[in-house]
Amino acid sequence: MDKKKYYITTPIYYPSGKWHLGHCYTTVCCDSIARFRRMKGEEVFFLTGTDEHGQKIEQKAKERNVTPQAYVDERVADVKKLWALLDVSYDKFIRTTDDYHVKAVQKIFKALYDKGDIYKGSYKGKYCTPCESFWTESQLVNGKCPDCGRDVIDAEEECYFFRLSKYQDRVKELLTTTDFLQPQSRVNEMVNNFINKGLDDLCVSRSTFKWGIPVTFDTKHVVYVWIDALSNYITALGYGEGGENYAKFWPADLHMVGKEIVRFHAIIWPAILMALDLPLPKKVYGHGWLLFGGDKMSKSKGNVVDPYVLSERYGIDSIRYYLLREIPFGADGNYNNEEFVTRINQDLVNDYGNLAKRTLAMSKQYFGGKAVKPAPDKRDEEFIATVDGAYAKASECIDKINVTKALESIFVAIDRANKYIDENKPWELNKNGKKERLNAVIYNLLEALRVTSTLLLPFITVSPKKVFAALGLDVPTSFDCINFGAVEEYRTGDIEVLFPRLDLKKELEELDEIARQLKEKENKMNDNATEKETVDTIEDISIDEFFRAKLKVGEVLACEKVEKADRLLKSTVKIGDEVRTIVSGIAKFYTPKELVGKKVVVVTNLIPRKIRGIESKGMLLCASEGEHGSADEKLTLIRPESDIDSGAEVC
Ligand code: MSP
Numbered sequence: 001m002d003k004k005k006y007y008i009t010t011p012i013y014y015p016s017g018k019w020h021l022g023h024c025y026t027t028v029c030c031d032s033i034a035r036f037r038r039m040k041g042e043e044v045f046f047l048t049g050t051d052e053h054g055q056k057i058e059q060k061a062k063e064r065n066v067t068p069q070a071y072v073d074e075r076v077a078d079v080k081k082l083w084a085l086l087d088v089s090y091d092k093f094i095r096t097t098d099d100y101h102v103k104a105v106q107k108i109f110k111a112l113y114d115k116g117d118i119y120k121g122s123y124k125g126k127y128c129t130p131c132e133s134f135w136t137e138s139q140l141v142n143g144k145c146p147d148c149g150r151d152v153i154d155a156e157e158e159c160y161f162f163r164l165s166k167y168q169d170r171v172k173e174l175l176t177t178t179d180f181l182q183p184q185s186r187v188n189e190m191v192n193n194f195i196n197k198g199l200d201d202l203c204v205s206r207s208t209f210k211w212g213i214p215v216t217f218d219t220k221h222v223v224y225v226w227i228d229a230l231s232n233y234i235t236a237l238g239y240g241e242g243g244e245n246y247a248k249f250w251p252a253d254l255h256m257v258g259k260e261i262v263r264f265h266a267i268i269w270p271a272i273l274m275a276l277d278l279p280l281p282k283k284v285y286g287h288g289w290l291l292f293g294g295d296k297m298s299k300s301k302g303n304v305v306d307p308y309v310l311s312e313r314y315g316i317d318s319i320r321y322y323l324l325r326e327i328p329f330g331a332d333g334n335y336n337n338e339e340f341v342t343r344i345n346q347d348l349v350n351d352y353g354n355l356a357k358r359t360l361a362m363s364k365q366y367f368g369g370k371a372v373k374p375a376p377d378k379r380d381e382e383f384i385a386t387v388d389g390a391y392a393k394a395s396e397c398i399d400k401i402n403v404t405k406a407l408e409s410i411f412v413a414i415d416r417a418n419k420y421i422d423e424n425k426p427w428e429l430n431k432n433g434k435k436e437r438l439n440a441v442i443y444n445l446l447e448a449l450r451v452t453s454t455l456l457l458p459f460i461t462v463s464p465k466k467v468f469a470a471l472g473l474d475v476p477t478s479f480d481c482i483n484f485g486a487v488e489e490y491r492t493g494d495i496e497v498l499f500p501r502l503d504l505k506k507e508l509e510e511l512d513e514i515a516r517q518l519k520e521k522e523n524k525m526n527d528n529a530t531e532k533e534t535v536d537t538i539e540d541i542s543i544d545e546f547f548r549a550k551l552k553v554g555e556v557l558a559c560e561k562v563e564k565a566d567r568l569l570k571s572t573v574k575i576g577d578e579v580r581t582i583v584s585g586i587a588k589f590y591t592p593k594e595l596v597g598k599k600v601v602v603v604t605n606l607i608p609r610k611i612r613g614i615e616s617k618g619m620l621l622c623a624s625e626g627e628h629g630s631a632d633e634k635l636t637l638i639r640p641e642s643d644i645d646s647g648a649e650v651c
Pocket residue numbers: 010011012013014015021022023025026051229230232256257258259260261288289290291295296297
């Protein structure tokens with residue numbers, strides 16, 4: 001019989017920033033689902049990859065003085081290492097710079113153009129000249145460019161549009177009459193916030209940057225973001241090249257994405273597929289965010305969110321388990337070190353680790369590791385039914401795409417088994433010479449350990465394997481023998497401690513220290529990069545270039561030291577009608593008191609920067625002598641020679 005096929009995808013990630021626990025979240029969730037279904041006997045195709053084109057990548061590469069290709073190659077090598085570390089079992093890794101993808105996207109673009117669903121027009125919007133970026137009115141922050149904070153101008157650019165509006169009704173019907181998009185809350189969001197407001201045609205090409213897939217029939221343009229990115233789900237299967245995997249696996253069973261890109265997957269992607277006359281994916285699931293101090297990105301201080309650091313210290317099972325279990329699937333959840341450590345202690349140390357340790361130790365102690373299948377006993381029926389029922393429950397949760405609940409149902413069986421030890425007190429059975437009952441209890445516990453370890457394999461991939469070695473069994477690759485009682489006889493061995501108990505207080509202190517060191521290292525690297533850039537790029541500039549820096553007079557209204565940072569002062573500075581926070585490395589030269597009331601010169605149009613968790617908007621101009629940061633450095637603020645109002649321009 002043909003195996004059931006299952007095609008699951010993660011988003012393809014931008015290789016432009018640092019890989020963090022947030023990326024691991026989606027990937028590990030998909031990996032668990034893929035592994036679970038493979039063990040059920042399905043033929044799974046699990047796809048992940050990277051979304052490598054666009055202006056941001058082009059800029060990052062330029063900043064580092066390398067080609068965009070060299071830049072993405074390095075970042076992709078990094079993420080592949082991360083997935084290997086976390087035991088991610090993808091079947092294919094697609095890069096949007098892969099040749100076959102580039103060719104297929106060009107064909108898709110042309111097919112849509114030939115059909116009349118892509119047409120040439122002009123894009124009107126707010127344009128930031130230095131960033132070379134178009135923004136919509138609603139994307140602006142206080143009317144300025146959201147990236148650099150500078151003024152924007154009204155501008156128009158020739159580009160190709162995809163006729164999204166044409167598919168509005170069909171997409172609405174898809175979302176409102178099927179369970180294409182989950183959870184349900186996301187459907188309401190899509191319909192109310194986007195579709196009911198009317199879908200505009202979508203700009204799908206750009207001509208102001210080069211790092212993209214060229215439009216074959218108009219090479220001034222490159223394909224812009226979403227047609228390139230979303231098409232990965234079919235090009236990875238060989239769409240357009242007669243790829244056998246396309247025939248086998250499309251339509252996808254599940255596109256798992258973070259909630260912020262649901263719009264692209266639940267509105268734009270179906271519309272593109274409708275235009276191409278292709279079958280639609282069966283489901284899009286928009287999961288919540290793992291937040292770091294309320295932020296989607298891992299900028300929080302104090303919390304170590306570097307997956308390498310965490311896995312080195314606690315092992316990959318702990319990271320995978322935490323990600324899958326802590327955040328109720330579909331909702332947002334906040335990462336913090338305390339909950340991370342507590343979760344490991346409670347579930348992995350106390351529950352699973354303990355069950356393995358106690359069961360195997362008793363098996364060895366009472367029968368030298370031998371246990372045989374006993375005759376059925378009424379007293380054990382409820383216990384066996386609970387353990388036996390875990391597979392069906394977990395499987396149902398995976399069908400409903402609820403990884404958290406699937407794990408919970410396995411832990412119900414683990415908890416029940418731990419309780420079974422306490423109820424049956426094997427040590428008393430041993431003392432009273434009740435060998436037959438003792439054998440039955442030990443066998444039942446070994447079976448519970450086997451069944452739950454089998455079920456845990458898709459979620460945590462290391463420690464269950466150690467359990468199988470100690471049980472004297474091969475690591476199962478399917479759920480075929482998941483039923484209780486499938487093993488006739490056991491010959492068990494020893495097991496090492498699977499998860500050492502963690503001292504919460506000590507761990508929190510050490511994690512704080514690690515976070516501090518990481519931050520310091522990062523700051524140093526940023527400083528070095530900035531310094532290097534300055535040295536590398538000193539050359540004569542025109543007066544116009546000079547005036548791109550907007551210097552204004554500011555008045556320091558308040559000032560204080562930044563906690564745990566010897567060099568830093570945080571000033572509240574009034575510049576005309578505006579009040580800003582500015583962090584400066586001048587605490588060695590000025591006390592906060594000395595600064596209050598002083599008029600200073602501020603560089604007002606610097607990109608805001610977070611320093612020690614404080615967003616600093618601008619820089620106080622100083623003159624300095626001696627090596628920067630050295631003991632004999634001298635530094636003094638540049639100040640107006642006579643009194644002048646704050647907000648006055650320096651010209
Ligand atoms: N390249 C696009 C996606 C194109 S898919 C055709 C993109 N890339 S991204 O690098 O920004 O990745 C976003 C995805 O990473 C989210 O949708 C989510 O799956 C995952 N996450 C990144 N940070 C996350 C959290 N803090 N929490 C949960 N998921 C997170 O958007």
